Amino acid sequence: MENINDLKPQPKYWMSLDQWTQDPEFLKLAENEFLSSPLASEDGKDGWARREFLKLMGASLALTTFGCVGRPAQKIIPYAKKPDEVVHGIPDYYSSSFFDGSEAFGIVVQTRDGRPIKIEGNANHPSTQGGMSARAHAHILKLYDPDRLHGPLRNLQNEKKTNNESVNMTWEKMDEELVAHFQKGKVALLTSSIPSPSIQAVMDGFKKQTGAKSYVYDEIGYDDVREGQKLSYGQSGIPEYRIDKAKYILAVNNDFLGTWMTPVAFQKQFAQGRKPNQDMSKLVVVESLMSLTGVNADERFQIRPSQTLDFLMGLAHQLNSVMKVGGASSNSAITSALGKYSTAEKDLGLPEGTIAQIAKEISKHRGESLVLAGGMSSRSKDSVAIQVAVNLINSILGNEGSVIGPARDLRTTQGSFEDVSKLIRSMEAGEVKTLVIYGLNPSYSLPQASKFQEALRKVETVVYVGDRKDETGFQADYIPTVSHALESWGDMESSPGVWSIQQPTIRPLYDTRSFGDSLLTWSKALGAKGGSFDSDNFHDFVKSSWKSNVFSKAGSGKSFENFWIDALKGGVVDLSSGSSRGQRSFRSQAFGELSSRKTSAAGMELALYPTVGLASGELANVSWLQEFPDPVTKICWDNYFCFSIADAKALKISEGQMVSVKMGDRTQEGPAHIQPGQAPGVIGLAVGYGRTRGGKVCDGVGINAFDLAQVDGEHLITSGLPVEVKALAKKHSLACTQGHHSMEGRQIVVEETLAQFTKNPGGQVHRHKMFSMWEPHEYKGYKWGMTIDLNSCTGCGSCIIACQSENNIPTVGKKYVLQGREMHWVRVD
Template sequence: MNREPDLGALRQQLADARLSGEHWWRGLEALADSAQAQAWVAAEFPGLAPTLDRRRFLQLMAASLALAGLAACGQTPDESVPRVVQAESQVPGKTLVYATAVPFAGVAQPVLGVTTAGRPIKLEGNPDHPASGGTCDAFTQAAILQLYDPDRSQSPRYKGRETAWGQVQGALLACAGQLDRTAGDGLHVVLGANGSPTLQRQLQQLMQRWPKARLYLAEPFAATAVQDACRQVFGQPLQPRWQRANAEAVVSFDDDWLGAGPWQTVNQRGWAARRRAAGQGQGRAQVLVADSVPTLTSAAASERLRLAPSRRPMLLRALAAELGAGEPGLAALSDTEQAWVRHAGNALKARAPRCLVSLDSQAPVDQQALVLRLNEHLCNQGVTVDYIAPQYQGAALHDLLEPLAANQVQVLVMLDCNPVNTAPAHWHLSDAVQHVPLRIHAGLYHDESARDCHWHLPLSHALDGWADARAADGSSVIVQPLMAPLYPTRTLAQVVELLQGRDADAHAIVRQTWAALDDNAWQQALSRGWADPAPVAVSVTANSAPLLTESAPVNGLEVRVLPDPCVWDGRLANLGWLQELPKPISKLTWGNVIGVSPALAERLGLANGDRVRVPLPGQIIEGPAWVEPGQADSVVALYAGYGRQRAGRVGNGLGYPAQALGAVNQVATLERLDGSLALASTQLHHQLPPGHESPIRSVAPGQSLGAPELLFHDATAVGPQWGMVIDLDLCTGCNACVVACQAENNIAVVGPEQVAQGRAMHWLRIDHYYQGSLDAPRSHFQPLPCMHCEQAPCEVGCPVNATQHGQDGVNQMVYNRCIGTRTCASYCPYKVRRFNWLDYSADAAPTIQAQRNPQVTVRSRGVMEKCTYCVQRISAARIDSKIAGTDAIEVTTACQQSCPCQAISFGDIRRADSEVARARQSGRHYRLLEELDTRPRTTYLARIDEERQP
C-alpha cells in the first residue's frame, strides 16, 4: 500500500501562513495530495467491477433484502380470513401509521410505524411526543431492518437443538417449584437496561415471591456511575434530565452528548432549538469541550481543548476553584489548560443559571459527584437540569463473579443482554458460567451468551410484540406491534411470566400494568403513543462533601474504550445499513480501528491501516491503526461492537473485540506489527473538483455572504417548484438523514469490498472537512444529496435521455431508459450519482420483499440512481391535494423528516411563506460550486463562526 505522507511536513504545511485561514482538507492523503488521493479525484469509477465471492454476496443480501420466510408478514390470526368487502381503513396502495416505540439501551424512542399491506416498511419520529418531535436517529431507523433480519432467533433451543415452547414451559414450571422451596436462593437474573413499567412490576412480584433472588444490570455503557454519584450527593439514586434548549453555556468533559446513543435525539433537538432561536449568533449556546477523542460534540464546540483522561480531575478541580466552589488549582495546569478553564468559568458565571456542566457517563463516581455539585453551585436545577427516578436499576454485573466462583448460582437467567460478549475478557465469564446447573438465555439472537446456556428463548422484536417502555423524558410509551410475529417468539414480559411458571398473553400482561386506564383512555394511549406524561422532577439538595483527591500521574498511553457510533456495543452488528454507514468523524465502514494522534503516529511511523498491538491485562488487542487529527497525543482509542463470532452472517468476523475490555480507561503501550489491513473508508470518495471556491462557507455573527437569492427557474412554469436548503450551522453530521434515505428509497448494501472501491450506494452522503492545524483542526460537515440543477450537466450528457428535467424542477431518473454509460456521473461536478455495478436483487425470492418500499423502484444492474427529492412523496402529496381541492402541496422528504436538528428545509421555492423560500432569502444562503452556473435547487446556509464570548 502507499505509505502515509510525512506528518511532520504536513504539520509545517498547515502552519505556513500561505495555507492558514480558509484551508479545508478531507484527510491526510488529500492534504498531502498523495497518489491515492489523486486517483480518487481523477478516476470517476475506480477499477472495473471485480468478481464478488458468491458466499459473501449471499450473506449480505440475505440480511439486507430479508429473502425467504417473510410470507408470514400479515395481519393477526383473527383477521386472516378473506374479505368480500375491503376494510374501510385498508386502501390498496395506501399506508397506515401506528404509534409505537423502539427501546434502545433502556430508553425508548417514540416512533410512528408506517405499514403497507400489513407489513412495516419505515419508522418515523412521533411528532406528538416531546422527546421525539417527529425526528428519529440512525439506530431507531435501522430497527426496521432488524425486524426482518433472517438471522434472528426463530425458535426455542435446548442445548443447541430446536425445541417447542411446550417443553420450555414444562421445564420452567419445574424450576419455579424448586425456587419456591428455597425462596429463590440461587436464582441470579441478569438484565439489559430496560425502563419498562410492566417489567418493573413483574420484577417486583418476582422478588416478593423469591426474596433471595438477585438482579444484575448488564449494560456496558449505562450511566450507572451517575446514579451512584446522585446517591452520594443527593442521598438517593437519580437520573439527570438535561434541558439543553435552556442552556446558554455548556462545558463538557469527554461527554459526546450530540453523538450516538439513547439520548441523542432529545439532546440534538434541545441544542438545535437553542441555536435556532438565538438567530445570527446572538445569545447562542456557547459550548466548551475538553476531550481526548474528536466527536460530534467537539465538532460543534466554540472552543475545544485536547485533554488526556488522566488530567481531567485537575481540570475539574480548577474549574471548581474558578467558580468559587473549591480551592485554587490552576498552578498544575499548562498555559493552554489554564486559559480554557478561565474561559469556561467566565462563560458559566456570566450565564448562570442558564448553563450546564456535563461529564462522560463512564467517568468515575467521584468526578461525577463533583460535576453534580458544580451544577448545584450554579443554581441551574430546574432550568437546565432536573432529576427523576432511575428508569432501570440493578447490581453491577461484576458483583455476579463472587457467587459464581463460590458455586452459589443454581439458576442463571440472562434476559435481553449478551454479557458473555460484553463483559471484560479477564472475567472469563464464559468459563465461569459453565458450572451453573441451569442456564437460561432470552434474546433476539442465538448469540455468544445463548451458546453458553442450556435454554435459549427467542424474543419478539419491538415491532412485532406488545410491551411498554420509558422515553428520554421519563414518560411511559406503549410499544404496540405493527404486524403479527414473524416467528414463534415471546416478548420479554412473557418470558418473565414463564420463569414464574405462568403462560400469559403479551397484550394482557401490558394491559394489566395500565389497568387504571379505561378502554377509551387505553385506545387514546395507543393512538398517541404514550400512556402518561413525563414524571415531575424530584427536588433535591446537594450535601457537603470533599472534592476530588489528588490523582497519580500516568506514565504511558491511556486507552479509551468507546461505543462505536454505528453499531454501539455490538448489538446492532448484524445490520448491513449500520455496518455500511460511514462513521461521522473517520468515515470508516465495516469494522473498527485503533485510533492514534498524528503526533503518536509520527513517533511510531504509523500509517492508516498499519497493524498494531495494544497489550492489556487479560487481553491483547490487534487491529489497524487510524491517524485521527485532533486526538490527544497520549490517548489510544478503541471502539467496541466488533470482533463478534455469533452476531449473524453480516456482523461475524469484523474487527477486534474491544467491548471485552470494559469501559474503564487503562494504561498500555502500543506496538507496531508487520503488514497492514485494508480499510473501507469513504473519506476520500466523491471529492469535488479542485480549484473551486471552498465548499464550506462561514460568516461572522450578524453578517451575511452577499446579495439574496435570485430566481433562476422559469417564472412561467406551472405548479410548485421544489427546492431544498441545508443549514450547515445546525447540521451535526449524525447520519440520521442517511439511514432515513436508505430505508425510504430501497438503497442496497454493497459490502466492504465494494465500498473500498468507491461504490457505496448512499444517495445522501455527509462530507467531513477539516480546517486548521493537523493536531487540533476544526471539523465541518456538509450533506450532499443530488443538487437538482436548473442547468444540469448530467441531462446534457445522457445519450438516451434517461435523466431529464421535470416541470417542477426535479432532476428525474427514468430507470428503464438507462443503459449504463455512466456519462451522467462523469458530467456531474457534485459526484452524487451512484451506479449499480451488480444486481443486488438478483437472488431475491419472487415474493414481495417485506421491508421494501413498494412506491420506489428496486434498481437493477447497469442502472444509475440518485436522490429524487423523494418523488414518491411528492406524487402522493399531489394526489392528496387534488382530492382535497387545494393548490398547496406540502411535502416532507425522508431526510428532512428524520433530522433531529431540523437542518433541512424542503418545499416550493415560489411560495413566499414556505420555510425553504425564507431560507433562500437569508444572508447566509449560498450555492455549491456557484461559479459553474449549474444553478442547483439544493443550496446551503453558511455556518456561523462563533467568536469566543467572555
C-alpha cells in the first residue's frame, strides 16, 4: 500500500478566473453545462443579433454561390494534376504564394468549378514547409468580401480631404488623369515592404520615368533589429535565426512563436527540438504580457517593458564579468559598462538567483543557445539598445555562426519609421505634389503624434491603391482599385534565393487591377520601354523577369517554357546556396548605445501588441478572424486593456469594467481584462482594432491602439509608455469561449516531466471504462482519426480557421458567442 506521506498533491488546473476563484455564478452555470438563455433581442446593443447573423453568413454563402466568373485568361498550371478541362464537382489545386505583411507563405489553392474555396500550405516551400497561420487560412474570405470596391473610384475632395462624395471612373479615364499628374513631377511612393522582385522592378521603372522618391513603412516593423545589427556588426539586416539548432532558448519580451517576424517558420523549427528525449530544447521566457511564446515556456518570469534592457545587461554582466564566459571578459571597457547592472536582479524584483541560474544553464549550451528580444511589446525608447544587448550576449555565448546566421537584406522587412518620418517632413514642406500609397493604411495605423494626416492635406493629389474606401482611401483623391492576391499574377522572394510564383486562380470578380498591372500601365504611358517593359500585361512582365533572373541561374537544362510550367506546378524555385555561417565579431563601439537608459520605470506602463489573429488589422473585416478566440485570452470580437491580477485588485477593477487610459494628451476608453501571468504595473492593448472605415464587420469593433503610440525622433514607441488609469462606472461584456462547456472536475490537461514520460509513457492518462447494453460493432477497413502532438503544438489556433474554411462553418457574432453558441468544430484551450 502506498504511504500517504509519499503522495504529492496534484496541481489544480482551471480554465477561467471564475473557476479558479469558484465564483458562485460560474458554479451554477457549470452544473447546467450549456448556457440556456433565450435568443437575444434585435436591439443591437450587445453585438450582432439575428439580422446581423445573416450578414455574417453572407461571406460563407459567397463561397458556395459566388465567384463563377471563370479562370484567368492566361494559362495557369495545376499543382498536382493537369486536367484538360474543369470537371464539375472535382477540385483542382494550384500553387501560389501569399504575403501577410510579415511572413511569406507558399500556398496551394483548392478550386472547385472555377472558384477558390480553400488555401493550404505548400510543403515544397523551404521556410514554412506547408505551415500556415490563421490569417493565411482566412485570406480567402477577403476575396469574397462584399465591402470591396467594384472598380476605380474618384473622390471629390475638398481642401481638408473630408468630403465623402465619390464617382466611378473607367480605367482609361483614371490612367489618363493620373499620368498627367505624374508628369508634373514631385511624385512620392509610400509602400509596405514588397517581397515581389517583379513589382520592385516595375516600380524602379516608374520611379525612373517620374523621378519619384520611394518610402517604405511596415505597420509592424523590425527596423530596431536592423539598426541593432548595424551597430553591433557593421551590417544592417535581419539575421537568420535557427530555432531548430538551439538547445536553450531565452525569449525576452519576444513572441517568436506568435507574432514576431516569421512565427510559422519558427514554429516548424521549434517543434523539431520538442521531441521528448534527452536532447529536447528548453524555452525560458521573460516578458511583461502573457504571449503565445510565454504559454509554451518551460520557465517564465515577469518584468516590465522598461526593465527589458536592465535584465539583458544584468545577464550579460553575470556571463561576462562574474562567470568569465567568452573573450569579452578581458575587455575592461565592456566589463566596466556592465558593472552598474550587477544588482539588476534585485532591482527588477526577480526571485533571488534567477539571473545566475539562467546564466549557468545557458552557458552550458555555448554555440547551441539563442537569446531573442524585440517586437511591438518591447519597442520602448531603449529598443535599439535592447537589440545591441541581445547581440552582445549571443556573441559572448558563441551563437554567431552556428545558431545565428549573418544579417540578410530581406525583401519582407524593409520598412522603417525613419523613412515615413522623412516623407512626412517632405509633405509638410510642399515637396510632394502626388503621393501613391500601396500596401498599408497609414491614416489608420500612424498615430496622431506622427502628424501624417495633417501633412497629407498639403499633398495636391493622393492616389491610394487599395481594395476599399478605408481610412486612407477616404482621404485619397483617386483609388485605382487593386485585385485580391488570388486574382493576380506576381512573384515573391521570401528569403535570398527562394523564389515563388503567385498565380491567379480566378478572374477578378470586379473591375479591378493588380498593383503590378497599374504600375506597368503608367510606366509605359510615361515612356518606359525595352526589356520586360515591352510586355503587354504584368503576367508577361513576371514571366520575362523570371526568364532573366531565375531561369538563367537555375541551370535546369530545360527550355524556358518547360521550366516555367514546372515552376507553376511546384510553386517555388530554391536558388539559395546556404548562408555563410562565419562568426562575426561584436563591435565595442556599439556600447555607445548602451551608455544610458532612456525609458523611465515610474508609474503604470502601456505596451501595445499585435494579436495572432488580426496583426495590424488589414484583415479585420474577415469575420472568421474577429470570432477567432485569441490564443492567450480566448476572447473574440474585442480588444481590451489587460491588467495583472494584482493591479486589478489594487485599482478595484473587475472583468469587463470600462477604464480610461491617458497617454500624454491622448485618452482611450475600453474594457478591462484581468490576465493571469501578466507583470504588475503593465497594461496591454492589442492593435488591429478600432477600425472606422474597414467594412461592415470590423467598423466599431474595439479601439484603435495605434493612436496611443508615441514618436521619439525617428522611432515609433509602442511600449513602456507612461499612462494614467481611471476606472469608470460602466461595464462591457467580453466574449470569452474558454468558460463554455465545463469539464466538471474531469482531467483538463495531461502534464508530466520528461523523466516521468520516459519511465511510463501515457501513465498520466486516465480513462473511464465505458459500459454498453449492446455488443460493439466491428468496423473494418480505414477509419478517420486525428492525433495532436501536444509537445509540439503551440496552441496558435491556425487549425481552428483551417477547419472553419474547409467546412464552411459560419460565424455567429459576439452576441451569440456570449451565449455559448459559437460554432467552431475545433477548440484549443
